[in-house]
Amino acid sequence: MERILSKQNAKVKAWAKLATKKGRQEQKTYLLDGWHLVEEAIKANAKFHAIMATEEQMEAHLPDVPHGVPAFEISKEVAAHIAGSKTPQGIFAEVTLPEKTFDPAYVHDGLWLFLDAIQDPGNVGTLIRTADAAGFKGVVLGQDTADAYAPKVVRAMQGSHFHLEVLQGDLNDWIDAFEQNDLPVYGSELNEAAKPYQDIHGLSAGALIVGNEGQGLNPDLAAKTTANLYIPILGSAESLNVAVAGGILMFRLSLGN
Amino acid sequence: MERILSKQNAKVKAWAKLATKKGRQEQKTYLLDGWHLVEEAIKANAKFHAIMATEEQMEAHLPDVPHGVPAFEISKEVAAHIAGSKTPQGIFAEVTLPEKTFDPAYVHDGLWLFLDAIQDPGNVGTLIRTADAAGFKGVVLGQDTADAYAPKVVRAMQGSHFHLEVLQGDLNDWIDAFEQNDLPVYGSELNEAAKPYQDIHGLSAGALIVGNEGQGLNPDLAAKTTANLYIPILGSAESLNVAVAGGILMFRLSLGN
Numbered sequence: 001m002e003r004i005l006s007k008q009n010a011k012v013k014a015w016a017k018l019a020t021k022k023g024r025q026e027q028k029t030y031l032l033d034g035w036h037l038v039e040e041a042i043k044a045n046a047k048f049h050a051i052m053a054t055e056e057q058m059e060a061h062l063p064d065v066p067h068g069v070p071a072f073e074i075s076k077e078v079a080a081h082i083a084g085s086k087t088p089q090g091i092f093a094e095v096t097l098p099e100k101t102f103d104p105a106y107v108h109d110g111l112w113l114f115l116d117a118i119q120d121p122g123n124v125g126t127l128i129r130t131a132d133a134a135g136f137k138g139v140v141l142g143q144d145t146a147d148a149y150a151p152k153v154v155r156a157m158q159g160s161h162f163h164l165e166v167l168q169g170d171l172n173d174w175i176d177a178f179e180q181n182d183l184p185v186y187g188s189e190l191n192e193a194a195k196p197y198q199d200i201h202g203l204s205a206g207a208l209i210v211g212n213e214g215q216g217l218n219p220d221l222a223a224k225t226t227a228n229l230y231i232p233i234l235g236s237a238e239s240l241n242v243a244v245a246g247g248i249l250m251f252r253l254s255l256g257n
Numbered sequence: 258m259e260r261i262l263s264k265q266n267a268k269v270k271a272w273a274k275l276a277t278k279k280g281r282q283e284q285k286t287y288l289l290d291g292w293h294l295v296e297e298a299i300k301a302n303a304k305f306h307a308i309m310a311t312e313e314q315m316e317a318h319l320p321d322v323p324h325g326v327p328a329f330e331i332s333k334e335v336a337a338h339i340a341g342s343k344t345p346q347g348i349f350a351e352v353t354l355p356e357k358t359f360d361p362a363y364v365h366d367g368l369w370l371f372l373d374a375i376q377d378p379g380n381v382g383t384l385i386r387t388a389d390a391a392g393f394k395g396v397v398l399g400q401d402t403a404d405a406y407a408p409k410v411v412r413a414m415q416g417s418h419f420h421l422e423v424l425q426g427d428l429n430d431w432i433d434a435f436e437q438n439d440l441p442v443y444g445s446e447l448n449e450a451a452k453p454y455q456d457i458h459g460l461s462a463g464a465l466i467v468g469n470e471g472q473g474l475n476p477d478l479a480a481k482t483t484a485n486l487y488i489p490i491l492g493s494a495e496s497l498n499v500a501v502a503g504g505i506l507m508f509r510l511s512l513g514n
Contacts, residue, residue: 133492
C-alpha cells in the first residue's frame, strides 16, 4: 500500500481541492470524511476512486473495504489537511460525483422537498437528513442553494444522500411539472395570512418548498404553489431556523397528524 | 469617543477573552455581535458595559443606544479580532452575564425544555430559539451542555435568551421538583418501545427533555420521566438532528395537534 506523508503530494493536493465546487467539478468526485459515511457508501455501492486512512484507521477498517479500491495510508498531518479540520477521524473516501438528470414530468408519486436558496451548508445537509427520516423520496436543490457535495453539507447529511434522490433543478420547472401531474406543492411562509400547517393532513405524493434563511421563499415561487403553510409563532422569536421549520412541516405531511 | 485601533489595547484583549467561559466568568459579562442582538438587548433593558462599533456602524446606530453607555469606535481589524471571524457586521455590546438562581420547587406553570448534555453550540442556540417560538417559559441547561453565553450559542439564539428563562441546573432536581408539583416530564428517545409523539396532545405546563447528539438521553434521567416519546423514522436515516427533533416535539406539546 502506498504511504503518503507529505501535503505536497499531488494526490493530497487533488483531494484537498475537493473542498471546492470547482475541484469537484473538474475531478468529478467528492470526499467522504469518517467511517460512518464510508460505510454508507459501501452499502450503497458507490463508485470508489480511493480510500485514504491513517495507519490506525486502515487497520480497523481495511477488511470491510471492497476489493480493488486503491488504498493509501496517510499521516495524521495529511488527514488534517484533506479534512480541513484539526482532528478528523482519519479515514476518507473519494467517490464519483453523481451526475443525474431527472425529468420532473415523470414524477407521479412520493413526497419531495424543494430547497429555494438555502445558503447555510449545515441547513442544507440537515434538511436532506430530515427528508430521509420523514420518508421523502427526493430533495431538489434550486438556484442559490449550497452544493450538496460541499464538505459541510456531506457531514450534515450523514449519508442520507445514499437513501433518497438528491438533485439540482429549476424549481419553476418542478412546480409546473407537479401541477401538470396533479400533485400538490406546498410553500412555507412566515405569514399569518398563509394556511396554518395543522390544517394540512397527510400526503402520499407532493412537494414542500422551504425558502432562504433571511428572505424566506421567493415570491414568484410562493405565487405558484397549491397553498402556502405557516407555523404559528407563539413566543417572541421572529422566526424558526429553516431546518427546524422544514422538519415540523415534513413530518406533518408524511405522518398526517 | 475613544477610538481603538490596536488589537494590543487592554480593552480589546478583555473583549476577545469573552469568547471563553473562563473570560466570561472572570469579567461577569458576555458579548453580543451584530445590531440585531444589540437591539434585542436594548429592548430587554440589559445592563450594558460598553458598545463597540466601526465608524460606519457607530454612525448608523449610536442614536439608538441608551444614554450613558460607554461607546468605543473600533477599526475593522479590531472588530474581526473581537468577533473571531473575518467579516463581522462591526457592532458589538458587552453586557452583564445573568447570574440567576431559580428554585424549580416554585414552578407551577408553563412549558420548559431541559437540555441533557447537548454539546454543539449551534444546537443549543437553535433549541433555545425554537423553545421561544413555541411559547415555552424557560430552558434549563443540564450538565455537559454547551454554555449559553458562548459566542456560537448567542449567535444561534438570535436574542431568544432575552425572551424566556435560560438557566443552568441539575436536571435530576428539576425532574424531581416537577413530579412533586404534578407537572409531567417527557423524555425523548430513539426507541420504538417509547410512546409515539403523535399520541401526546397539548400541555399547558410540564417539561420536555432532549438528550446528547450521539448518546441520546441519559438512561438515569429517562428512567425518571412521566413517559418517553419517540418520533417514528420512516426512511433510512438513523436519527434526526436534535434541534429538529426538539422542534417537532415542542410544537406538538404547545400546539397540541
